[in-house]
Each structure stands twice: as structure tokens, then as C-alpha cells.
Amino acid sequence: MAPAQDAVDYRKLYFDEKRKARHRNQESIAGNNSLPSSQQEEPPIPRELPEWNGGSSALKVPELNRLRDCVSNQDPGSIFYKESFLPSHFCNDLWQWLEKLPVAATAKSQKHGHWHNLHHSKRKVAVFDGSFPRPIQLIAQALIEAGIFDESVPPNHILINHYTPSQGIMPHTDGPAYFSRTTTLSLGNGQVLLHFEPRQKGAFSQRQLLLHGGGSLVVFEGDAYSHCMHSIRETDEEYETAESTCCNVPAGTKAYRQERISLTVRHRFDSGLMN
Ligand SMILES: O=C(O)CCC(=O)C(=O)O
Numbered sequence: 235m236a237p238a239q240d241a242v243d244y245r246k247l248y249f250d251e252k253r254k255a256r257h258r259n260q261e262s263i264a265g266n267n268s269l270p271s272s273q274q275e276e277p278p279i280p281r282e283l284p285e286w287n288g289g290s291s292a293l294k295v296p297e298l299n300r301l302r303d304c305v306s307n308q309d310p311g312s313i314f315y316k317e318s319f320l321p322s323h324f325c326n327d328l329w330q331w332l333e334k335l336p337v338a339a340t341a342k343s344q345k346h347g348h349w350h351n352l353h354h355s356k357r358k359v360a361v362f363d364g365s366f367p368r369p370i371q372l373i374a375q376a377l378i379e380a381g382i383f384d385e386s387v388p389p390n391h392i393l394i395n396h397y398t399p400s401q402g403i404m405p406h407t408d409g410p411a412y413f414s415r416t417t418t419l420s421l422g423n424g425q426v427l428l429h430f431e432p433r434q435k436g437a438f439s440q441r442q443l444l445l446h447g448g449g450s451l452v453v454f455e456g457d458a459y460s461h462c463m464h465s466i467r468e469t470d471e472e473y474e475t476a477e478s479t480c481c482n483v484p485a486g487t488k489a490y491r492q493e494r495i496s497l498t499v500r501h502r503f504d505s506g507l508m509n
């Protein structure tokens with residue numbers, strides 16, 4: 235059957251984005267070469283960050299098989315999931331390190347690597363943009379090693395969300411400021427359901443994914459990135475129950491909510507602005 239006129243060619247989109255990113259990198263390298271050397275250095279990592287005691291060697295992460303780890307039936311290329319992607323000792327060290335990140339002086343003063351409370355949702359967030367301290371570098375390296383990120387569009391932006399058991403995130407898309415692939419790692423002992431719903435009613439089926447804590451990895455791209463919104467519901471219930479649209483666990487599985495920290499890793503096209 236001939237493809238519909240308005241169907242999105244994700245292969246083309248992917249290669250276009252890759253080409254654009256490479257072009258930007260080349261431009262920024264060319265630009266940097268003409269700067270005085272004092273201005274060529276990476277933006278500094280804030281000195282107030284806690285010490286990292288979790289070791290410096292590369293993380294041993296499972297090999298990913300994109301076909302096997304793909305969980306969405308509707309669009310086999312768009313959602314991948316791997317439980318326990320990060321080693322458990324690293325998750326524990328990382329949780330402790332993240333809890334010690336400094337807190338921004340005011341809700342408005344967003345600062346690289348500082349926690350601040352979001353005004354509208356009270357959720358706590360911190361951002362690393364452009365330059366990464368050691369534990370975040372280890373994660374970025376592991377994601378490149380696992381083939382989730384290409385070196386031409388490397389992870390350069392990490393948004394860390396700290397949720398109480400009842401908190402969630404409203405339906406949204408991650409938008410065009412980023413390369414169209416989102417990777418989220420989940421820490422903590424609880425679980426949540428991540429909901430995908432089409433931006434245009436009826437365009438795709440709704441889907442759910444149960445995100446375990448303990449270093450699980452979800453990657454979404456393709457229609458899940460561009461044509462769906464994703465969200466985590468707010469609830470005061472002790473657990474949520476997976477529905478039949480859940481891609482990775484049987485319907486009826488309970489997802490027990492607990493305090494959770496997620497790290498959303500992306501390639502931002504104009505990364506470094508926060509510094
Ligand atoms: O915490 C999560 O799993 C989702 C976070 C998210 O969607 C975002 O930060 O854009």
C-alpha cells in the first residue's frame with residue numbers, strides 16, 4: 235500500500251536531525267577555534283557540588299538489543315525498556331549524591347546542578363546542561379556505549395526530577411529543542427506507570443509502560459516522541475494498576491508508588507545556555 239501523503243518518514247527525520255546536529259557541532263568547533271584559548275574551555279562545573287565517592291570506572295551495563303528490548307507493538311521502533319540497566323551499587327551511590335545537591339536560593343534562581351522547586355507542581359528538579367560532573371559523565375558514557383546515543387548527538391542535557399510518591403508530571407511532549415529521542419533512568423524502590431497518549435485523538439493507541447526503580451531505562455523516539463504526549467499521574471493511592479494497554483507487564487500488575495528520582499537524558503541543540 236502506498237504510504238499516506240502526510241505520513242512522517244522517521245528514517246529521513248532521524249538522518250536529517252543527525253545531519254543538522256553534525257553541522258551544528260562542526261560550526262561550534264569552527265567557532266571555538268577562532269576564540270582565544272581562554273574562552274575555549276568547557277563551562278566550569280559548580281564547586282558547591284557534593285563529592286562523588288562512587289568510583290570512577292566505566293559502568294558495566296547490559297548490552298541492549300533494540301528489537302528484543304522494544305516493548306511497543308504499535309510502532310516497533312519507538313519505545314524500548316530495560317529493567318536494571320544501571321548497576322544497583324551505582325544507583326545507591328547516585329541517589330545519595332543527588333540528595334546532597336545544593337538547593338537554589340530562590341525558586342526562580344535556576345542554577346546548574348542545584349535543586350529547585352517547580353512553581354506549578356512543587357516537584358523538585360535539577361539540571362546539568364553542557365558540562366557534567368563525574369557520575370553524570372559515567373551515565374552519558376554508558377548510554378553511548380550501549381548504542382542509545384550516537385557520538386554525533388551525545389547526551390548533553392540531563393533533567394533530574396525528584397518526586398514524592400503522589401507526584402507526577404502532566405501530559406507533555408519534550409519538543410523540538412532536543413534531538414527526538416528521550417532516555418529516562420529511574421531510581422528508588424517504587425514503580426510508576428508512564429502513559430503515552432496521541433497528541434491528535436485517534437492517531438495512535440494509548441499505551442502505558444511500567445517503570446521500575448533500581449536503574450531501569452526507557453527510551454522513546456519516533457511517533458512516541460513526536461506524536462504522543464507522555465505523563466505520570468498524580469495520585470494519593472498506594473499503587474496504580476496496569477491496564478491492558480501496558481506494553482511491558484500484564485494487565486492488573488500493581489505499580490507501588492514510592493519516592494522516585496528520574497534522570498532524563500537528552501541531546502539539546504543549544505546546550506550550555508544555562509552556564
Ligand atoms: O520522570 C519521568 O519519568 C518523566 C520525566 C519527563 O517526562 C521529563 O522530564 O520531560
Ligand SMILES: [Fe+2]
Nearest residue numbers: 406407408464
Ligand atoms: Fe518528558
